[in-house]
Amino acid sequence: MTLPTYEVLALKYAWRKARRKDLFIGGDPHDADTTMDYFLWVVRTPEHTFVVDTGFNQDMADKRHRTLLRTPVEALQLVGVDAKAVEHVIVTHFHNDHIGAWDSFPNATFHLQESEMDFSTGRSMRHERFNRAVEPDHVCGLVRKVYEKKVTFHDGDGEIAPGLSVHRVGGHTKGMQAVRVHTKRGWIVLASDASHYYEHFEKLRAFPLVYHVGEMMEGFGKLVMLADTPSHVVPGHDPLVMQRYPAPTQALEGIAARLDVAPHEAHGSA
Template identity: 50%
Template sequence: MSTWEVLSVKYAERNSRTRADSFIFDDNHDAPHDMDYFVWVLRQGDRVILVDTGYDEAEAQERDRPILIDPRAALAPLGIQPETVTDVIVTHLHYDHAGGLHMFPNARLHLQSAEMAFATGPCMCHATIQMPFTAAHVCEAVKRLYAGKVVFYDGDAKVAEGVTVHQIGGHSRGLQCVRVKTDAGWLVLASDATHYYENFITRKPFPIVVDLENMLQGFVRLKQLASRPELVIPGHDPLVRQLFPEFTANHIHKLDQGPSGVLPEYPS
């Protein structure tokens, strides 16, 4: 089986957060805790699969969460033009992961059925659950559906040789992670199945949660899917940029050869 190149591409950050924003039941709740925002690129020869899209400047202003670089510009050092992207795996429909669907107009979306049902169903009557979603992003996914450009999955599924998706849930009803065959072994792009290494290593949940049991079971599943724990790539952890080498530009890091650093030891 041929392996894939996997790259993380940072496009935004938030430095005004505390540990209370990242962990339930954390004793050190008022300590600063930064967050990075990424999209991910899978490459094999000429084939490119984008994992998530980030969000654009309009969404940044609407939510007062500035971006450092438009995701399209962030991908440019890799020679990726938005119009040429044919496949986007959407891990879930939260604004920071699906807020740029319109920027990749020719892409086929790969999405869990449960996520579309969740984002368009009665749960969205609750403002707290609705908060991470933006209606325009969900409508873009629906438009793509009516254009015949959505592939739905129910649980575990194969997207391409060496690329599979696995429904985790927890953070959002149809959240999926992406398992990729690399030179370092099976690597798992966890997205928000674990925002930080510390979430899944210490089994400490993230506060935005739809199903707490699914989130906790997901932490176990991530370890089972990856060849080793350090090949689980969290969705928002700045540590990714410390553990993995830069590639092409300082906001892009190469994941498929494994980390060049060592995971910290977290207190149990």
């Protein structure tokens, strides 16, 4: 069977200031100002379009002190995607920046790990350590989608379509999942928050907001195993993504990046 080759785009829709000491368990000896980018992703062929995560809107930007550059709907429009026409949204996990605009996709089926729904509606949400990144209204919105028969649950590994699959990694949240995509450069992995930055999986350093540190550490190896090479793993929040990969057009420089083509030569070209 010949697998389709997907175009994969990272769309930057928001950012915030950060400190390096806050990005790693145990802090960082070279503490300095840095930034965190917020993305959603498009995976498509001429026939089919899939969106990975939904991003958030101005309400979350105001509440959580993020800088919204464009709404997720506006970001998608820039690459020719109508959110209302999207049929499949893959949800990597239930944090506000990944499902905050869930209601912008009224006709989509949402693909998620059953363990993430259990986690986000169960006893763990009694604890601020786990619930601080979660908005109850977002979770309730996806619960309603269950009743509308618009949720597909996965338990571990699951195929969404030929050449497109999800894989539970855990760690950051109980049902954290990564997305594996077949492209013309081979198999790439959208890590989302299984690895926020390149440094996390490359140097085996854990992000502090974590449900299970052991699963997070083991998950770094799973990301690399699923990808053709380590350079085929794309982290979830690293500003370097926009620097390492080319924009689909000059007009989208700094807004969108093509992940299905090789990164710039200085960063490897596997």
